[in-house]
Amino acid sequence: MTQAQEHLVVIGNGMAGCRAVEEVIARDPARYRVTIFGAEPHVNYNRIMLSPVLAGEKTFDDIVINDLSWYAGHGIELIAGDPVAAIDRDARTVTARSGRAVAYDRLLIATGSDPFIIPVPGSDLPGVVSFRDMADVDRMLAAAEAGRAAGGGHAVVIGGGLLGLEAAHGLSLRGMKVTVIHxxxxxxxxxxxxxxxWLLKSALEARGQTILTEAHTAAILGDGRVEGVALKDGTVIPASLVVMAVGIRPSVALARAAGLEVGRGIQVDDHMVTSDPAILAVGECVEHDGNVYGLVAPLWDMCRALADGLTGRHSGYRGSVTSTKLKVAGLDVFSAGDFSGGDGAEDIVLRDAARGIYKRVVVKQDRVVGAVLYGDTADGGWYFDLLREGADVSAIRDMLIFGQAFAAGGGAADPKAAVAALSDTAEICGCNGVSKGQVVACITRGAHSLDAVRSGCKASASCGSCSGLVETILALTLGDEVEAGPKTMCKCTSFGHDDVRREIVAQGMRSIPEVMHELHWSTPDGCSSCRPALNYYLLCALPGTYKDDQQSRFVNERMHANIQKDGTYSVVPRMWGGITSPRELRAIADVVEKYDAPMVKVTGGQRLDIFGIRKEDLPAVWADLNAAGMVSGHAYGKSLRTVKTCVGSEWCRFGTQDSTGLGVKVERMTWGSWMPHKFKIAVSGCPRNCAEATIKDFGIVCVDSGYELHVGGNGGIKVRATDFLCRVATEAEAMHHCAAFIQLYREEARYLERTAPWIERIGVDYIRARIADDAGGRDALAARFHLSQSVSQDDPWAARAGGAAREQHAPMAVFTPKPEVRPMEVGA
Structure with a gap:
């Protein structure tokens, strides 16, 4: 700090206040000494990412924008959880709720907005919440948990705008029955x-939500707590939680009490200066030229103009032409401009009902004046550029509705040409307000990878939906100089997955805390991304020595069942090779009836999936199935899932080998093994391939001369056929190669990397060299796999349910040569 520094005090530790400070620091880091007051007891976080936190897709740590090290690194004093209660303009001081008074030279108000609570009877009852901050999310999560504990909860969301629909989506995923009133x-x-x-409403209803439009709320009912919502037509909807999401209003009470000029918001000029020259305001709380904005893009523009003014530059804010690109409950929507039609306006419409895509571009006098996109919003930025620039589209009118790639390619889709044609002002990252020009500038300053761009300018650092655009800009800007090196495990470390695995083995690390300490993790306890990976890497490297950390596993693996959208679980007992028996079928039927499971379904892996099991019933379900001799199917795990078989030579006239028997042996050999990701095996009895072995992680196709082995298939979103590995003559050899391949995958793939992308990354020739061509290496890999199985192949259901007889679960005898068993060597 120097004597020349002025004291900038910021009221508001949210996205606007901290972004404004970032912009000031970027222009003149020594100009101001900064103090930030925050009403919440948190560091700055991305408020628009609260929805994924509610839905369970992210944690709070995942949405932090500026952690404590950022404040400390820039000498910023953060006063969190102590909101400012008064401003004394004459004395130039602010006083917090605690009574703490701080003097300022310049004051920035960034108080955001307040949720609007409709004034109906009962709106003040406990159980009525808004959706604006982490405290609201915590209240909703508590209500969802209480609902599950009581056997089910009902939530009513009042408001069918973005926030309301996001709240409804998250609560639905948390197991609540949700009704939206709009x-x-x-x-x-x-x-x-x-x-x-209408498309959006239909999609949400298909997911189990009840959507009531043209519905008027009359009262919120309850005796001491919310019990329901009454509509004006007499309908009563039960509810243990009511979420008010009907709109927001600029938070102006503090400014009004200080005597600043206030209209709909705090009135500011082009440099965001209020009626007091020493006080500025930015974000949702301000009114500029008669306009109030509730979107993030104008907020970023305001922050840039404010920082220019505070550091002696002359550019100002001229208002914002806004577009809206959103993901509502996982569904993409975009709109910009005037899509109401009118004199001289023409609609160009594309509807693809089968794919759930709707596009409407409104053109007037050969200019785009409005656009609405649903389901496919990739061209939203391009339409917005055309609208904002008033570009003449007469030359591309015939191709306009098909998007920029089609138009830029002259009728043939060319995504790179489309991105190249975007203007420098085109918005790339809506979450962080980053334009194409800013991304290019970041790249030219030395950011030659996606992670480096994220660190440099924050493009794609939040929801990640613009990552593809950023990667294309990298390719256009750098060509072959793009760095495609491994990404870091997470933001807690600068190490990649391969580096961490190598160091665990090289340094003989024995626990998660030891890894984090030795490799200088930036957060003492890690996060939801790195802890499961570290747990797996240690489990794989130290079979029989490392104690599995259940708290570092995903919820499905902790509960040994798959959580469903309504908060119940599905349970899948293992059926060896897809074969079952009357005893097993009776046991499953008894469980279904005893625990009132609403559905039983045959899976693609030839098993039965029992749906709708309550969390509190899981131990008893496991005990009942164990008593019938059934073990976990690991349908929830990063592990062996299924071994699919056909009936083979025992029954089929085309079968060449006993594929069913071999499948059972392979499954008994490999079940219970933890892996980087889920793993599926299939054995087909002849080249007709009825068991679909050539789209599995490991496939065996029986032929007259023996067994053809295939690896790296995937039948999911991106279908990938297997690569041929080799041909062997006997069942024992097929099983031996399978064990060796699994262990190579276990030791060298990155956590959450399926075999298909792993093989595409390292090449199938490497796999053949390690498995098919190197007999000694293959023997060593197989031996390490069997060693791991011998010390860790336990039935988690039996352990949780109190234990059941295991004699019939023991692994089958397998072909196992006797090489020296060496410690795992990563990348050997």
Missing amino acids: LMPTLMERQLDEAAG
Whole structure:
């Protein structure tokens, strides 16, 4: 700090306040000494990412924008959990709720907005919440947990705008039965036209939500706590939680009490200066030129203009032309401009009902004046550029609705040409307000990888949906100089997965805390991304020595069952090779009836999946199935899932070998083994391949001369056929090669990397060299696999349920040569 420094005090530790400080520091880091007051007891986080936290897709740590090290590194004093209660403009001081007074030279108000609570009877009852901050999310999560404990909870969300639909989506995923009440006939009527709104409503209803449009709330019912919502037509909807998401208002009470000029918001000029020259304001709390904005893109523009003014530059804020690109409950929507139609306006519409895609571009006098996209929003930025620039589209009108790649390629889709044609002002990352020009500037300053761009300018650092665009800009800017090196495990470390695995073995590390200490983790306890990976790497490296850390596993693996959208679980007992018996079928039927499971389904892996099991019933379900001799199918795990078989030579006239018997042996050999990701095996009895062995992680196709072995298949979103590994003559050899391949995958793939992308990354020739061509290496890998199985092949259901007889679960005899068993060597 120097004597020349002025004291900048910021009221508001949210996205606007901290972004403004970032912009000031970027222009003149020594200009101001900064103090930030925050009403919440947290560091700065991405408020628009609260929805994934509610849905369970992210944790709070995942959405932090500026951690404590950022404040400390820039000499910023953070006063969190102590909101400012008063401003004394004459004395130039602010006083917090605690009574603490701080003097300022310049004051920045970034108080955001307040949720609007409709004034109906009962709106003040416990159980009525808004959706604006982490405290609201915590209250909703507590309500969802209480609902599950009571056998089910009902939530009513009042408001069918973005926040309301996101709240409904998250609560639905948390197991609550959700009803959305919306006053208008169309959901998100400010962003979507009637057709897109109808598609959105239909999609949400298909996910189990009840959507009531043109519904008027009359009262919130309850005696001491919320019990239901009454509509004006007399309908009563039961509810243990009511979420008010009907709109927001600029938070202006503090400014008004200080005597600043306030209209709809705190009134500011082009440099975000209020009626007091020493006080500025930015974000949702301000009114500029009669406009109030509730989107993030104008917020970023305001922060840039404010920072220019505070550091002696002359550019100002001229207002924002806004677009809205959102992911609502996982569904993509976009809108910009005027899509209401009108004199001289023409609609160009594309509807693809089968794919759930709707596009409408409104053109007037050969200019785009509005656009609505649903299901496919990739061209939203391009349409917005055309709209904002008033570009003449007459030359590309015939191709306009098919998107920029098609138009830029002259009728043939060319995604790179489309991105190259974007203007420098085109928005790439809506979450962080980053334009194409800013991404290019970041790259030219030395950011030659996606992670480096994320660190440098924050593009794709939040929701990640723009990662593909950023990668294309990298390719266009750098060509062959793009660094495609391994990504770091997470933001807790600068090490990649391969580096961590190598260091665990090289340094003989024995626990997660030891790894984090020795490799200088930035967070003492890690995060939800690195802890499961470290747990797996240690489990793989130290079979029989390392104690599995259950708290570092995903919820499905902790519960040994798959959590479903309603908060119940599905249970899948193992059926060896897809074969079952009357005893097993009776046991499953008894469980279904005893625990009132609503559905039993045959899976693609030839098993039976029992749906709708309550969390509290899981131990008893495990005990009942164990008593019938059944073990976990590991349908929830990063482990062996299934071994699919056909009936083979025992029954089929085309079968060449006993594929069913071999499948059972392979499954008994490999079950219970933890892996980087899920792993599936199939054995087909002849080249007709009825068991689909050539789209499995490891496939065996029986032929007259023996067994053809295949690796790296995937039948999911991106179908990949297997690569041929080799041909062997006997069952024992097929099983031996399978064990060796699994162990190579276990030791060298990165956590959460399926065999298909792993093989595409390292090449199938490497796999053949290690498995098919190197007999000694193959023997060593297989021996390490069997060693791991001998010390860790336990039935988690038996352990949790109190134990059951295991004699019939023991692994079958396998072909096992006797080389010296060496410690795992990563990358050997």
